[in-house]
Amino acid sequence: MNAVDIKINHITKDYGQNRGVFDLNFELRRGEIFGFVGTNGSGKTTTIRQIMGFIKPNNGHIDIRGLDAYKDATETKKFIGYVPGEISFPDLPTGISFIKSQAEFLKLKDLSYANELIKIFQIDLRANPRKMSKGMKQKTAVIAALMNDADILLLDEPTTGLDPLMRKLFLEVLEKEKAKGKTILISSNIFEEIEALCDRVALIKDGKIIDIAVMEEIRNPIKREYKIEFNNKDDFEKFKLENIEIVRIKEEQNQVIVKINKEEYNSFFKTLTKYNLKFINENKYNLEKYFKEKFNRLERDGENHD
Amino acid sequence: MISVPLLKQSIKANGVAWLLVTLATSIMLGILIFVLGNIQSNEIRDSLKDSFIKSELEAQFKSGAIDGFVIVYDTIYQLYPEIKNTYDQVTNLSNVAVLTYDQLKNQFNHPNPKEGAIQIILNNTPDEDKPLATFILTSVLTYYETNNPTQNELTQFISKLVIDLIINNMEEEVPEETRAVVKSISQQIIEIYSKNNELTIENMQTIARLYIENSFYDQLGTPNEQTDKMLEVFGYDTIYELLEAFGYNKTTVNGIASSGIIQYISYINNGMEHDLAKSEITKSLFSQMPEDVAESLTELGDMNIDHLVVGTIFYKMAGLLLPIVYVITTANSLIAGQVDSGSLAFVLSTPTKRRKVTITQMIYLIGSLICMYIIIGVVSFIATMLVKDKTFSITYQDLLKLNVGALITVIAISGICFLASAWFNRSKYSVGVGGGLSMFFLVSTILGLFGSSTIPEALRIKAMNFFNYTTIITLFDSEKILSGGTYIYGLLILLGIAIITYIIGIIRFDKKDLPL
Numbered sequence: 001m002n003a004v005d006i007k008i009n010h011i012t013k014d015y016g017q018n019r020g021v022f023d024l025n026f027e028l029r030r031g032e033i034f035g036f037v038g039t040n041g042s043g044k045t046t047t048i049r050q051i052m053g054f055i056k057p058n059n060g061h062i063d064i065r066g067l068d069a070y071k072d073a074t075e076t077k078k079f080i081g082y083v084p085g086e087i088s089f090p091d092l093p094t095g096i097s098f099i100k101s102q103a104e105f106l107k108l109k110d111l112s113y114a115n116e117l118i119k120i121f122q123i124d125l126r127a128n129p130r131k132m133s134k135g136m137k138q139k140t141a142v143i144a145a146l147m148n149d150a151d152i153l154l155l156d157e158p159t160t161g162l163d164p165l166m167r168k169l170f171l172e173v174l175e176k177e178k179a180k181g182k183t184i185l186i187s188s189n190i191f192e193e194i195e196a197l198c199d200r201v202a203l204i205k206d207g208k209i210i211d212i213a214v215m216e217e218i219r220n221p222i223k224r225e226y227k228i229e230f231n232n233k234d235d236f237e238k239f240k241l242e243n244i245e246i247v248r249i250k251e252e253q254n255q256v257i258v259k260i261n262k263e264e265y266n267s268f269f270k271t272l273t274k275y276n277l278k279f280i281n282e283n284k285y286n287l288e289k290y291f292k293e294k295f296n297r298l299e300r301d302g303e304n305h306d
Numbered sequence: 307m308i309s310v311p312l313l314k315q316s317i318k319a320n321g322v323a324w325l326l327v328t329l330a331t332s333i334m335l336g337i338l339i340f341v342l343g344n345i346q347s348n349e350i351r352d353s354l355k356d357s358f359i360k361s362e363l364e365a366q367f368k369s370g371a372i373d374g375f376v377i378v379y380d381t382i383y384q385l386y387p388e389i390k391n392t393y394d395q396v397t398n399l400s401n402v403a404v405l406t407y408d409q410l411k412n413q414f415n416h417p418n419p420k421e422g423a424i425q426i427i428l429n430n431t432p433d434e435d436k437p438l439a440t441f442i443l444t445s446v447l448t449y450y451e452t453n454n455p456t457q458n459e460l461t462q463f464i465s466k467l468v469i470d471l472i473i474n475n476m477e478e479e480v481p482e483e484t485r486a487v488v489k490s491i492s493q494q495i496i497e498i499y500s501k502n503n504e505l506t507i508e509n510m511q512t513i514a515r516l517y518i519e520n521s522f523y524d525q526l527g528t529p530n531e532q533t534d535k536m537l538e539v540f541g542y543d544t545i546y547e548l549l550e551a552f553g554y555n556k557t558t559v560n561g562i563a564s565s566g567i568i569q570y571i572s573y574i575n576n577g578m579e580h581d582l583a584k585s586e587i588t589k590s591l592f593s594q595m596p597e598d599v600a601e602s603l604t605e606l607g608d609m610n611i612d613h614l615v616v617g618t619i620f621y622k623m624a625g626l627l628l629p630i631v632y633v634i635t636t637a638n639s640l641i642a643g644q645v646d647s648g649s650l651a652f653v654l655s656t657p658t659k660r661r662k663v664t665i666t667q668m669i670y671l672i673g674s675l676i677c678m679y680i681i682i683g684v685v686s687f688i689a690t691m692l693v694k695d696k697t698f699s700i701t702y703q704d705l706l707k708l709n710v711g712a713l714i715t716v717i718a719i720s721g722i723c724f725l726a727s728a729w730f731n732r733s734k735y736s737v738g739v740g741g742g743l744s745m746f747f748l749v750s751t752i753l754g755l756f757g758s759s760t761i762p763e764a765l766r767i768k769a770m771n772f773f774n775y776t777t778i779i780t781l782f783d784s785e786k787i788l789s790g791g792t793y794i795y796g797l798l799i800l801l802g803i804a805i806i807t808y809i810i811g812i813i814r815f816d817k818k819d820l821p822l
Contacts, residue, residue: 049819049820049821049822052654052655052822054651054654054819054820054821054822055819055820055821056819073654073660074657074658074659075657077654077655077656077657077658078657080655081655082651082655084648084651084652084655084822086648087648088647088648088649089649089652090315090319090644090649090652090653091315091318091319091639091649092315092318092319093318097318098652101311101314101315102652102656104310104311104314105309105311105312105652105653105656105657105658106656106657141652144652145655
């Protein structure tokens with residue numbers, strides 16, 4: 001297992017009226033992309049601000065490579081790049097002057113990576129940063145966060161405002177960063193853009209982590225679901241007698257949904273050759289389904305408890 | 307301890323505002339000094355002073371005239387019965403004497419009709435009246451015998467005789483001047499009485515009035531405390547020199563006295579009390595003031611328009627307005643504005659300490675104010691140099707002190723705005739508290755001016771002085787800088803305010819949660 005870069009130890013930041021984050025406890029491992037999903041106001045930004053040391057938790061602490069996120073906030077910035085959720089630039093005349101100013105803050109002499117990113121994102125930085133479109137602001141902020149080649153990247157909803165093409169480009173850039181061994185925390189309220197990218201995804205709701213999903217397990221589940229429809233009733237009835245795990249049956253359409261273990265693929269498809277199928281379809285498993293299941297289970301548990 | 311890129315950002319972001327404020331304030335001051343140096347600003351003061359002094363002088367004339375009138379009137383009132391009696395007695399005696407004399411002389415061919423007449427009349431006179439009667443009869447008949455006068459001449463002689471009797475009747479110690487006054491008044495009384503056989507109140511008032519009217523100007527020469535003080539204040543040897551300097555002559559002075567008395571008579575005849583009537587007539591611009599009139603005049607004489615306009619109105623008000631506006635907007639944009647918008651996230655996501663941010667911004671703010679006042683100061687020097695031979699009366703040294711004082715004041719205000727900016731995460735609260743307080747201080751100073759000792763007492767509204775206690779700008783005592791006195795403690799307190807507010811601001815910003 002990789003070393004832990006950020007360890008969030010039971011932090012609570014209570015803003016009252018159920019707002020804030022409560023007893024968050026998770027970690028970011030070196031080299032992983034960690035997704036942070038939740039609706040607006042669920043506590044994603046509050047968490048990231050605590051990692052940045054901008055706000056102090058009421059309880060608990062965050063450990064970043066042996067440093068305290070709040071007390072050693074200046075030290076940690078040496079290896080953290082940050083894209084804030086709401087982007088507003090300093091009062092400077094052009095995007096270039098902003099990038100140069102940030103480089104000065106970072107004591108960064110070599111702007112070659114910044115220039116490379118500018119090319120990749122196809123952005124014209126001669127514009128006044130305060131008058132940029134949301135997408136341009138987003139790109140400029142991302143360039144500023146990445147240009148220092150920081151080991152840890154904290155990206156608070158970095159893809160909002162980007163068109164689909166740009167979003168793809170951006171995710172590719174993050175893939176490259178990951179390949180370089182960066183640890184990345186990315187928050188979003190869209191499951192799809194995160195599940196392709198992340199190693200693990202945490203779902204946060206009302207300031208509490210619901211679950212942390214390991215994407216590998218979702219992408220390559222031990223059992224896969226298939227939906228099969230038969231051309232005739234006989235086959236349908238016959239199939240039901242096979243030694244195969246059936247999840248659901250739809251009598252009137254001659255449909256079954258089955259769950260097949262990895263090792264049983266061969267024997268399963270062999271068995272299928274005996275039947276006259278109308279179609280067979282894999283019911284893809286994804287993050288949304290995963291969390292929905294988790295959610296339903298939680299709610300059931302909750303009801304049972306009541 | 308400071309962040310160079312942040313300093314650069316602050317300069318780029320606020321430089322234009324700084325430049326505009328600096329230029330506008332410098333130009334305003336330059337023009338002000340230039341104008342003051344050329345319009346002979348003290349002419350304004352002098353003409354103001356003139357009108358005050360004239361008003362005061364005229365009030366004093368009227369007051370003196372009324373006092374004189376009252377004394378003369380009282381004298382007439384007291385003299386009248388005595389004169390009336392004496393006159394009646396003398397007239398009766400002289401009529402009888404002349405009649406008897408003529409009879410003795412013409413019908414009886416008396417060898418000595420004078421003595422005869424006297425004897426006859428004395429025989430019919432009570433013993434106690436005999437000495438006076440003898441004197442009157444002797445005088446009248448001697449005159450009658452020697453001069454053979456007409457009736458008119460005889461009447462005049464009798465009048466004179468009556469006056470002599472009145473004067474001789476007065477106490478030994480009555481001074482010569484009073485005797486002269488009584489003599490003059492008695493003449494008038496007798497003149498009217500002899501014609502009308504009575505003397506009305508109106509007659510008495512007229513006599514008194516005319517007497518004062520004719521003698522007032524000459525009597526001003528008599529030394530008294532009030533005039534001596536005035537002469538001392540204005541540096542004249544005699545009251546007449548002073549009167550001449552302010553354009554008065556005998557006719558105008560007597561005219562003023564006369565109008566005062568006429569007013570007084572009409573008030574009194576309409577039933578007004580003496581005190582009220584007098585104060586009503588002698589109201590001057592100074593008369594409502596409790597302090598000594600001479601003191602007020604001294605103060606007005608000392609008033610310096612350059613000190614008032616440059617020292618107070620410019621350096622404490624007009625010239626502070628733009629720098630304070632600059633401080634309010636800049637202090638906010640240096641911290642709270644960047645927290646509110648979120649742009650400070652980019653600075654704090656680099657290895658830049660919060661304290662480094664606040665100290666850098668503090669240095670920018672204070673540094674920009676120092677530069678601003680260096681430029682304003684240089685402009686004030688140049689402007690003064692251009693008008694120096696003329697009438698501008700503030701020295702370079704005092705200008706330097708004024709600039710330093712104003713700078714310290716603005717820095718103290720900047721500390722308050724900085725504290726608000728470091729304390730609040732929202733611009734609206736930062737500007738509301740920091741800007742609100744600063745503006746309150748400035749407006750209080752403007753209101754307080756009307757009650758401050760900078761304004762001559764004659765124009766001052768004392769109650770407004772309250773506002774001077776509600777503003778820290780009072781601690782910058784520009785008047786003391788210009789006219790002498792200790793001003794240093796106020797400036798030290800302002801520096802203390804600046805130090806404390808900046809320190810609290812820096813500490814607060816270190817500790818608070820930032821929504822970035």
